[in-house]
Amino acid sequence: NMPSGASTAIMVAVGGGKGGVGKSVIASNLAIAIARLGMRVTLVDADLGAANQHTLFGIGSPGLTLQALLDKRIDSLEEAVVPTSEPRVFLVPGSGAVVGAANIGHARKMKLIRHVQSLDADVVVVDCGAGSGFDVVDFYDMADLRFVVVTPQLTSMQNAYAFLKSAVYRAIRKAAVCHREQELLSMAMQGGETERLADVLARVREEDAGFADDLSRSLASFQAHLIGNQLEH
Numbered sequence: 001n002m003p004s005g006a007s008t009a010i011m012v013a014v015g016g017g018k019g020g021v022g023k024s025v026i027a028s029n030l031a032i033a034i035a036r037l038g039m040r041v042t043l044v045d046a047d048l049g050a051a052n053q054h055t056l057f058g059i060g061s062p063g064l065t066l067q068a069l070l071d072k073r074i075d076s077l078e079e080a081v082v083p084t085s086e087p088r089v090f091l092v093p094g095s096g097a098v099v100g101a102a103n104i105g106h107a108r109k110m111k112l113i114r115h116v117q118s119l120d121a122d123v124v125v126v127d128c129g130a131g132s133g134f135d136v137v138d139f140y141d142m143a144d145l146r147f148v149v150v151t152p153q154l155t156s157m158q159n160a161y162a163f164l165k166s167a168v169y170r171a172i173r174k175a176a177v178c179h180r181e182q183e184l185l186s187m188a189m190q191g192g193e194t195e196r197l198a199d200v201l202a203r204v205r206e207e208d209a210g211f212a213d214d215l216s217r218s219l220a221s222f223q224a225h226l227i228g229n230q231l232e233h
Contacts (some may be wrong), residue, residue: 009042009124011117013143017163018156019050019130022229023149027127028056030147035088039122042081044092046116046139047129048104051094057084062093069115070095070108077115090121109135113142137163137170146224152231160226168197168222175218181211 014030016023024047031043045053046066054062064073064080074080081090104112116124116139126143129136140146146167150160169189176182188203197219205212 009117009119009121010145011124011126011143012145012147013126013128013140014147014149015128015136015140015163015167016130016149016156017159017161021149021151021153021156023130024052024056024127026147026149026227026229027125028053031089031123031125032086034123034125035086038088040088040090041123041125042090042092042119042121043084044116044119044124044126045094046112046126048095048135050129053091053127054093057086057089057091059084059091059093065093065095066112067095069112070104077112077119081119092116092119094127104135106134109138113138117142131163134170137167140167141171147227148224149227149229151229164224167224168219171222172215172218175214176211181208184208184211185215 012030014023014027024045028043031041035041043053044066045051047053048066051065054060059082062082066077066080068074068080069077077092080092082093083089084091116126126139128139140163148160148164150156173182173185176185184204184207185200188200191199201212201215201219204215
């Protein structure tokens with residue numbers, strides 16, 4: 001179900017890999033800061049199964065949420081958009097305490113992403129969930145501007161690294177357009193978790209220089225920015 005009309009909104013994703021690093025607080029404050037520049041901002045709580053943006057904005061019991069679209073109770077995600085107390089900031093509440101909400105399946109995830117991309121706003125800020133699973137990473141990768149939140153905790157830094165690596169690998173996998181390229185890329189990615197992408201590309205280049213060039217172009221278009229939270233120095 002492709003929503004009618006294409007939005008020209010700038011898509012901003014806030015991820016973190018690990019829960020509890022302040023991702024949702026940063027996403028909400030980022031939405032407010034952008035709105036105070038005069039733009040209309042819709043904040044999407046895509047932390048499926050652990051949504052809390054409505055609480056941060058003092059909305060006690062959200063009515064329609066992302067889940068309503070997934071359950072086909074609404075035809076457009078616009079129906080779930082609610083105003084907040086902050087001028088020009090609107091919210092799409094997420095699914096909270098719904099069993100299985102964090103595992104929505106590929107088809108429903110892609111439908112949801114299309115609807116998020118078509119929201120009527122100047123800027124759409126997406127609060128991504130924790131973890132490095134495909135559902136989280138695909139929401140992150142769809143954005144024009146990507147942030148990853150990290151704290152000084154070792155576990156946070158490890159999870160942020162794993163999250164970014166998963167996002168990059170997921171992005172370049174989309175450059176593999178046929179089965180042979182997919183197999184070649186999978187074989188090249190069999191190294192350890194700290195392996196450099198340059199080594200992966202070198203293995204691919206040994207077998208197919210043209211495909212390696214495609215992967216390099218895909219990597220060149222991927223960009224993410226670190227936000228340090230709870231820092232002391």
